[in-house]
Amino acid sequence: MKKIVILGGGYGGLLTAKKIAKKVKKAKITDSVSITLIDKNPYHTMLTELHEVAAGRVDEESIKIDFDKVFAKRKVDVVLDEIIAVDFEEQTLKGQTGKEYQYDYLVIGAGCQPACFGIDGARENALPLWAYEHAVNVKNHILDMFRSAASELDPLEREKKLTFFVAGAGFTGIEMIGELAEWVPILCRKFNIPRKDVKLYVSDMMNKILPNLPQKLIIKAEVRLIKMGVEILTGNPITEVGSDFILIGNTKYNTRTVIWTCGVEGKEFIKDFSIEHNIRKRIATNSFLQSKDKSNVYVVGDNILYIPEGETTPVPQMVENAEHSSATVANNLMVALTGNGEMEDYNPKFHGMMVCIGGRYGLAYLGTHKKKMAYPRFIAMLAKHMINLIYFIQVAGWNKCYSYMMHEFFHIDNNRSFVGGYFGKRSPNFWMLPLRMFVGIKWLLSGIEKLPQIIEDPSKIFLFQLPTDAVTAASDAAAVSTYGEALKVPEFIANISDWALKIFIAPIAPFFQGGMVVAEIIIGLCFIGGFLSAPAAVVSAIMCVMIYVSGSAAPEILWYFFAAIALIAGSGSTFGMDYYILPWFKKLWKKIPFVKKWYLYND
Numbered sequence: 001m002k003k004i005v006i007l008g009g010g011y012g013g014l015l016t017a018k019k020i021a022k023k024v025k026k027a028k029i030t031d032s033v034s035i036t037l038i039d040k041n042p043y044h045t046m047l048t049e050l051h052e053v054a055a056g057r058v059d060e061e062s063i064k065i066d067f068d069k070v071f072a073k074r075k076v077d078v079v080l081d082e083i084i085a086v087d088f089e090e091q092t093l094k095g096q097t098g099k100e101y102q103y104d105y106l107v108i109g110a111g112c113q114p115a116c117f118g119i120d121g122a123r124e125n126a127l128p129l130w131a132y133e134h135a136v137n138v139k140n141h142i143l144d145m146f147r148s149a150a151s152e153l154d155p156l157e158r159e160k161k162l163t164f165f166v167a168g169a170g171f172t173g174i175e176m177i178g179e180l181a182e183w184v185p186i187l188c189r190k191f192n193i194p195r196k197d198v199k200l201y202v203s204d205m206m207n208k209i210l211p212n213l214p215q216k217l218i219i220k221a222e223v224r225l226i227k228m229g230v231e232i233l234t235g236n237p238i239t240e241v242g243s244d245f246i247l248i249g250n251t252k253y254n255t256r257t258v259i260w261t262c263g264v265e266g267k268e269f270i271k272d273f274s275i276e277h278n279i280r281k282r283i284a285t286n287s288f289l290q291s292k293d294k295s296n297v298y299v300v301g302d303n304i305l306y307i308p309e310g311e312t313t314p315v316p317q318m319v320e321n322a323e324h325s326s327a328t329v330a331n332n333l334m335v336a337l338t339g340n341g342e343m344e345d346y347n348p349k350f351h352g353m354m355v356c357i358g359g360r361y362g363l364a365y366l367g368t369h370k371k372k373m374a375y376p377r378f379i380a381m382l383a384k385h386m387i388n389l390i391y392f393i394q395v396a397g398w399n400k401c402y403s404y405m406m407h408e409f410f411h412i413d414n415n416r417s418f419v420g421g422y423f424g425k426r427s428p429n430f431w432m433l434p435l436r437m438f439v440g441i442k443w444l445l446s447g448i449e450k451l452p453q454i455i456e457d458p459s460k461i462f463l464f465q466l467p468t469d470a471v472t473a474a475s476d477a478a479a480v481s482t483y484g485e486a487l488k489v490p491e492f493i494a495n496i497s498d499w500a501l502k503i504f505i506a507p508i509a510p511f512f513q514g515g516m517v518v519a520e521i522i523i524g525l526c527f528i529g530g531f532l533s534a535p536a537a538v539v540s541a542i543m544c545v546m547i548y549v550s551g552s553a554a555p556e557i558l559w560y561f562f563a564a565i566a567l568i569a570g571s572g573s574t575f576g577m578d579y580y581i582l583p584w585f586k587k588l589w590k591k592i593p594f595v596k597k598w599y600l601y602n603d
Helices: 013-027 047-054 132-149 155-161 171-189 217-229 268-272 319-338 375-408 428-458 471-482 491-529 533-549 557-567 577-592 593-597
Strands: 003-006 035-039 044-045 064-066 077-079 083-087 090-096 100-102 105-107 113-116 161-166 199-205 229-233 237-242 245-249 249-252 257-260 263-268 296-299 352-356 361-369 372-376
Touching: 003 013, 003 100, 013 035, 013 237, 013 319, 013 375, 047 132, 047 171, 064 375, 077 199, 083 268, 113 557, 132 155, 132 171, 132 257, 155 161, 155 249, 161 171, 161 249, 161 375, 171 199, 171 217, 171 229, 171 257, 171 352, 217 229, 217 361, 217 372, 319 375, 361 375, 372 375, 428 491, 428 533, 491 533, 533 557, 577 593
Parallel strands: 003 035, 003 105, 035 077, 105 296, 161 199, 161 257, 199 229
Antiparallel strands: 044 064, 083 090, 090 100, 113 263, 237 245, 245 249, 352 361, 361 372
16 A cells, blocks of 8 residues: 655645545556545635635635545545654654654645744734634734724724734735725724724835736735725834834834734744755755655645746745646656656746735736736736636535635625625525515416316417427417417527427427426425425526527516526525425435535535
8 A cells, every 4th residue: 555645735735635536546546545634724724815804804714625525535534633743764754643654655735834034023923824713813803903992092002903014015915904904994984983093004125015016016006005095114124023013124113913924934844854945944846846855755835946947936835836736746646656657847837926905906917927917906806716716616616616706706795895796695585585475376377277278188289389380370379369479589599499399399299388387386386385496496487488489478478587587596495495495405415425526515
């Protein structure tokens, strides 16, 4: 049994585990290979979205995904432990729990931790933002500051509580201060604090913010931040962080909140590794992403220290690097395991970078490796969400994509989304109850009215019009007289409909018509009883379209159709059977193996 151990469940570690598990299964060697992922948490954290939780825009649970969900029905064992040492000679990892883990192949994706650069008081007094618990702590701290400031009588202490610093003006820092600036007016209203009493600062020792972006985008970012009430301090280093102040250069600012985003370094235990690494605790690799000293040790994501051919700087510590490197490591691991194929050089082509300044404004610098373009505002935010969804498809499929859209667009408060509040789900479903009952009664009465005609003469087609060469003129006349003046159907749609009716429907027309009448009755009963109301609404809309394209639809079919669209959101849980049925059905559905494996469910 060959043992693959993946250290860290971040972007690189998680994707490597999924990709190597898939390759092992495809090669039919699952019985001879074990894959173990070790992490101190039982969940994967979306580190690029920490600022959204820290500034109260999205729910805390929205930025993490349980490993049990990610690896459901996959041959990946998840172990909860924090690795404190690695013996590369004995090929063992030692955990904080005291356990040791043997490996034949090790993938290091341990990620990073905040770097404090020896600044006095930074580690003790600043609030880091590099993990799930950090985001939650920052959010609670900000709320505590506003809550206590609302009743604070000491002017100096009130000033300290209402002054907020973000240290570091890279991507994380700018995103954090942007989210905070967007949240502050909401907090001011909530705690009855004048907005002018709140001070927001972002600082950096460099002479400009977002140094990796082109100058025109930097200017746009500065203008946006200033408009939001943020003061930008650049060109001076932070020299000390106290419990109630921050010293920038020789200037002291009173504050009880310093959010630290000044850069990252590898995890502390990497400094004791016997394999080559640099002062920032990044591990030196060859082009195959193997440690230069140990060929059975691979590195992914932020821990890589490698300069691709033709480049002058190491690969950046960004999510796209984690995604690309995971594919390379998975391929090269399979070559090492099976002896088949060729090792793959790591030569990534990065597509750019994006920064969000609050939930409604973004900047992007995207394109090919050789040519990139600047994209402001709406396009940048759209690109950000699309890229996140592509990543989520790889991690947890439909389940996480659905959850992400709910948190980012539909369940968003205070219009804090790049589409504003237009998609916000504000109205409770009980307001749909009268419509549901009305549509249900109409469908039921319509079906009951037609049922005697079906029983009397099943061959008489009146619910839809078949092409005239397939039915009698009397049938056509009956259809028109039943429905009155039919809605006009575009010619190209009518031609397609006639073709489908001749080929598929005409041979079974009586049975098809009978089925539609029975369907009307069933849909009506479903709506009235609130039983599977959302699927009933979908079927209702489809039936309306079918009747329309057949050329038999009276104008009243339009309100049936649009009412069905409105009811797709579901209202059966209000005085309906869905209140009891849906939780049971969802629980049963999630137990199906292929549903769990392919994430075909909503939480």
